[in-house]
Amino acid sequence: MKRILVSNDDGIDADGIRALAAALEAVGEVTVVAPEREQSAASHSLTLHKPLRIYERGPRRFAVSGTPTDCVNMAVHHIMPAPPDIVVSGINRGANLGDDVTYSGTVSAAMEGTLLGIPSVAFSQIMWRPTPFDGAARFAADLVRQMLERGAAGEMLPPDTLLNVNVPDLPWEAFRGVRWTVQGKRRFTKEQVVEKTDPRGRKYYWVGGSDLEWEGNPDSDHSAVTQGYISVTPVHLDLTNHDALRRLRDWRLDAGGRPPA
Numbered sequence: 001m002k003r004i005l006v007s008n009d010d011g012i013d014a015d016g017i018r019a020l021a022a023a024l025e026a027v028g029e030v031t032v033v034a035p036e037r038e039q040s041a042a043s044h045s046l047t048l049h050k051p052l053r054i055y056e057r058g059p060r061r062f063a064v065s066g067t068p069t070d071c072v073n074m075a076v077h078h079i080m081p082a083p084p085d086i087v088v089s090g091i092n093r094g095a096n097l098g099d100d101v102t103y104s105g106t107v108s109a110a111m112e113g114t115l116l117g118i119p120s121v122a123f124s125q126i127m128w129r130p131t132p133f134d135g136a137a138r139f140a141a142d143l144v145r146q147m148l149e150r151g152a153a154g155e156m157l158p159p160d161t162l163l164n165v166n167v168p169d170l171p172w173e174a175f176r177g178v179r180w181t182v183q184g185k186r187r188f189t190k191e192q193v194v195e196k197t198d199p200r201g202r203k204y205y206w207v208g209g210s211d212l213e214w215e216g217n218p219d220s221d222h223s224a225v226t227q228g229y230i231s232v233t234p235v236h237l238d239l240t241n242h243d244a245l246r247r248l249r250d251w252r253l254d255a256g257g258r259p260p261a
């Protein structure tokens with residue numbers, strides 16, 4: 001039986017992870033290792049300056065007093081008797097589209113799995129309007145089954161690559177289909193930071209206060225979900241811009257007259 005590690009950033013008691021774990025029970029042996037409390041926007045942080053605690057919540061169910069990245073590490077290196085065949089993160093309450101991927105704790109759990117050499121996939125449910133997790137959970141079970149059927153780690157996904165899945169805020173019957181997509185791009189506006197005044201007359205700020213605009217790339221994750229499609233983006237962990245590297249080689253990088261390497 002295939003071993004499936006499930007984690008998230010909304011915390012072990014979130015509806016999204018419950019729906020995901022329940023749907024994946026039909027696909028393999030599910031172990032849940034998730035943050036004790038919400039860690040949204042934790043990105044890829046690790047807890048280094050305080051101890052971590054594990055709380056057993058039931059058979060193969062563990063809460064950890066840390067980030068999603070801590071959870072995947074603890075699961076693989078300490079909690080699970082053998083490493084999982086796949087790491088599945090989510091289902092996040094809310095989109096992880098475009099540049100938001102870099103802030104996302106949900107995607108970071110999948111990044112950590114990928115760094116450890118385990119095929120990994122992150123699921124997020126768009127929540128522009130309140131939507132139950134059933135449709136996303138059903139798709140997650142189908143996709144994870146399909147990935148596991150592809151065989152060993154190397155055959156499932158290309159190296160250093162995870163799948164970032166965003167599911168539109170629609171019931172299962174209303175999905176128009178599934179699309180392979182590229183990461184979209186937001187236009188940052190001045191209203192990104194909202195300035196207010198507190199009762200004592202001092203200014204305070206909220207980040208991410210306004211509606212966001214997106215560049216209109218028809219191949220993007222954002223375009224897919226707004227048109228009712230499930231978006232699947234392959235995300236590569238090598239952040240090197242190889243095209244830029246070729247072009248920048250002409251620059252004469254100088255370190256105090258030392259000859260270039």
Ligand SMILES: [Mg+2]
Nearest residue numbers: 009010040092
């Ligand atoms: Mg979250």
